[in-house]
Amino acid sequence: MSDDADITIDDGMFTGVWSNHILIGSDRDEFVLDFAWIDRREQRGTVVARVVVAPRLMRRLLDDGEMAWQTWSEENLPPEVRRDDG
Secondary structure, eight states, rough: TTOOOOOOOOHHTTTTOOOOOOOOOOOOSSSEEEEEEEEETEEEEEEEEEEEOOHHHHHHHHHHHHHHHHHHHHHOGGGGOOOOOO
């Protein structure tokens, strides 16, 4: 699949969902990402989205996520609190 593919999004999904917790499960063929919202006062929550991905896509998610985090943290966090893995 190409990054420049013409991808559409349904109106109902356009705004997205809020998540403050993630559960990650896996087996030989796939990863399951359960995004949840937990009410910390009640200590209960609900899964707001489940995404199942192939291992190759999970690797890309990790790599692209690390690059996005690096850019975001450089722009938004003071140097003394940035984590430097280099």
